[in-house]
Amino acid sequence: MTDNLKNKDSSIPNELKFIKTSDMPLDGLSDPQKVALNRKANALLNEGNVEMAKRIFITTGYSDGLTRIGDSYIKENNYLEALKMYLLAHNKRKTEPIIEKISQTVSVMLKS
Template sequence: MDENKLKSTLSAHSIPEGFIKVTDKPVQALTSEQKAVLNRKGNVLFNEGKYDAACRIFVTTGYSDGLVRIGDIYKKQNRDLIALKYYILANNKNKSQALYEKIASIISILIK
């Protein structure tokens, strides 16, 4: 499928805010080729600092490396809960575990 046809197909199914994804499973209807095209576009957007647009693509395709990089952006901004969401979507247990421990430590301090 060429890029223009892919864009038109995705646009027909989009909503104003873009894709909303809350599970850890990528869109199953995309072929490997379509995912590759989208992930390349997501990487370009990420490198341009357009993190929200890149994030929508990475979540849609289930691109774990991109999701981890989005999580890293949020972690640098001290937005740990949002970072945790993307680490979980990427199935990155090392980064998730570190944030679980940090959050548990904060909760422990708060309840003392």
């Protein structure tokens, strides 16, 4: 299903695409507009306004920014939100340890 979503498969109903819709940057933004928005989001993130920066980075599809948002969630021990951001950023290096940690936790829970 993920591959279909990445390819924007129109055979999948919109209500089933909710998981990855933010993986698709907003069409219609020019490169200069994206640059300006990403600079604004970086400034917001540096000021501590993580949620507003996150909204902008999702809109522009800026993977470095999404990774930085994920890093801020890790500092708060919010692993699921961090995982979401890393997945949107297509950052396997950061997603794999979290997935491993979650897998180990589930495994321990199932053995109990």
